[in-house]
Amino acid sequence: xxxxxxxxxxxxxxxxxxxxxxxxxxxxxxxxxxxxxxxxxxxxxxxxxxxxxxxxxxxxxxxxxxxxxxxxxxxxxxxxxxxxxxxxxxxxxxxxxxxxxxxxxxxxxxxxxxxxxxxxxxxxxxxxxxxxxxxxxxxxxxxxxxxxxxxxxxxxxxxxxxxxxxxxxxxxxxxxxxxxxxxxxxxxxxxxxxxxxxxxxxxxxxxxxxxxxxxxxxxxxxxxxxxxxxxxxxxxxxxxxxxxxxxxxxxxxxxxxxxxxxxx
Amino acid sequence: xxxxxxxxxxxxxxxxxxxxxxxxxxxxxxxxxxxxxxxxxxxxxxxxxxxxxxxxxxxxxxxxxxxxxxxxxxxxxxxxxxxxxxxxxxxxxxxxxxxxxxxxxxxxxxxxxxxxxxxxxxxxxxxxxxxxxxxxxxxxxxxxxxxxxxxxxxxxxxxxxxxxxxxxxxxxxxxxxxxxxxxxxxxxxxxxxxxxxxxxxxxxxxxxxxxxxxxxxxxxxxxxxxxxxxxxxxxxxxxxxxxxxxxxxxxxxxxxxxxxxxxx
Numbered sequence: 001x002x003x004x005x006x007x008x009x010x011x012x013x014x015x016x017x018x019x020x021x022x023x024x025x026x027x028x029x030x031x032x033x034x035x036x037x038x039x040x041x042x043x044x045x046x047x048x049x050x051x052x053x054x055x056x057x058x059x060x061x062x063x064x065x066x067x068x069x070x071x072x073x074x075x076x077x078x079x080x081x082x083x084x085x086x087x088x089x090x091x092x093x094x095x096x097x098x099x100x101x102x103x104x105x106x107x108x109x110x111x112x113x114x115x116x117x118x119x120x121x122x123x124x125x126x127x128x129x130x131x132x133x134x135x136x137x138x139x140x141x142x143x144x145x146x147x148x149x150x151x152x153x154x155x156x157x158x159x160x161x162x163x164x165x166x167x168x169x170x171x172x173x174x175x176x177x178x179x180x181x182x183x184x185x186x187x188x189x190x191x192x193x194x195x196x197x198x199x200x201x202x203x204x205x206x207x208x209x210x211x212x213x214x215x216x217x218x219x220x221x222x223x224x225x226x227x228x229x230x231x232x233x234x235x236x237x238x239x240x241x242x243x244x245x246x247x248x249x250x251x252x253x254x255x256x257x258x259x260x261x262x263x264x
Numbered sequence: 265x266x267x268x269x270x271x272x273x274x275x276x277x278x279x280x281x282x283x284x285x286x287x288x289x290x291x292x293x294x295x296x297x298x299x300x301x302x303x304x305x306x307x308x309x310x311x312x313x314x315x316x317x318x319x320x321x322x323x324x325x326x327x328x329x330x331x332x333x334x335x336x337x338x339x340x341x342x343x344x345x346x347x348x349x350x351x352x353x354x355x356x357x358x359x360x361x362x363x364x365x366x367x368x369x370x371x372x373x374x375x376x377x378x379x380x381x382x383x384x385x386x387x388x389x390x391x392x393x394x395x396x397x398x399x400x401x402x403x404x405x406x407x408x409x410x411x412x413x414x415x416x417x418x419x420x421x422x423x424x425x426x427x428x429x430x431x432x433x434x435x436x437x438x439x440x441x442x443x444x445x446x447x448x449x450x451x452x453x454x455x456x457x458x459x460x461x462x463x464x465x466x467x468x469x470x471x472x473x474x475x476x477x478x479x480x481x482x483x484x485x486x487x488x489x490x491x492x493x494x495x496x497x498x499x500x501x502x503x504x505x506x507x508x509x510x511x512x513x514x515x516x517x518x519x520x521x522x523x524x525x526x527x528x
Contacts, residue, residue: 014286015382017288018287019286019287019288019291020286020287020288020382021286021287022278022283022284022285022286022287022384023282023283023284023285023286023287023290024281024283024284026287027283093384093388094392094397095388095391095392095396095397095398095399096388096397096398096399096407097399098397098399099397099401100397101396101397101400101401101402101403101501101504102401104395104396104397104504105504108508114395116391116392116393116395117392118279118284118384118388118389118391118392119384120286120357120382120383120384121388124357124359124360124382124385125382127359127380127382128358128359128380128381128382129380131368131378131380132359132365132368133358133359133360133362133363133364133365133368134359134360134409135359135360135361135362135409135411136365137363137365137366137415138365139365141410141411141415141424141425142408142409142410142411142424142429143360143408143409144406144407144408144409144434145398145399145406145407145408145409146405146406147399147405147406151401151405160405160406161405161431161433164428164431165406165431165434167425167428167429169425170408170429237365240365240368240369244372
């Protein structure tokens, strides 16, 4: 008689600090027989796993895939059918730029039960580190989570539709901002965003390696790329953080309009 | 000699399930001397507090404020100066429609150190409950978090600028959708959103009282309001959830185009 497959857990690892795991994610990681994780999940989070668990990095490393999506799907399905408790661990929240939809489709097609455990997404961890509210009654009516990584359609790179995404009263929370900040600045200004808009690039939010670089959209091209995962926040509700940062006791380096500093 | 004020923690309570608290939020709630919480934080989360802690509801109840914003600010500042560990507990993530900016301004003006602890926002918990990804490589390039609650400017109610917010490739994550679903439908269709767009209203995501109502934008006017906190999700990446929901074993009640069911 075939045994009933176990539930596959699609788990948000949060932004990097193990203290920002949810209680539920923490428990599932401790109990899982098998953990299939994305590349950017830090070792401090994998250290939560049961020492007897099989832990595999199934992510992309510098663009090179260690496993194809089909292989990941097949492994989750096989392990669930064998009665193993599988945690598919994704950085941040699994439903925000986590490519979860394909995996859910495969699990559903195979009749495998699944549960999604939300996590703290990097954009919200970045805002928390800056001490700002993404939405603000007076400065920001909405926040848009968008990836600057181009989508591929019919073999062509399609850039985000910035003209219909940017808004003077919104905050942009840009995932995967890439290394060409000058091009991104040009696209956003061409789409109508105010060049004076306060901007912050946050790398590895919530971890000991966190860095924050404050600037304006106009000067974004002069900000060097930061280590992944990084988040670019742009909008008026960042006024508070950049004002605070300009206080002399906090400034480490200021050049004309762009100031760069890092703190924990 | 004046003692150094303690740090005030602005803490995200998550969507309602205590299991979705972060480890950090859980520890701060257990250690706090004083917890000032919004109205919609459920008792299961307040039960985490140290029994000796002072726990006060400082939120709005049916529009009536138990404390003004100024009173909340004054109390946080006084308690921090007296060396008490204060947790200011907000539903979901404190930086998403949590009115945190005013409190941070007051703490900064008073020279009180603070730390923001991010939480799982209701919109992400709702998507997780539906088993969908808010962003999707093929269906949804971005997700916009917006409140349908009108902003008051100069004594007038200002509705969201839907025309410049809706996007065929985006997912709308609408907080405080209100009770007038027909009006909201009319506004969104007038702004250009496809009347056939899959739509779901999720109330009390992640809790035992969770309900999910699937419909299309066109039929949103026929969906009765749900208990707060509720989230309205609209966009093509909901296709998967609504397709799954139409499977006969899950449907409890179907009327023509609007189907309503609740599950845990």
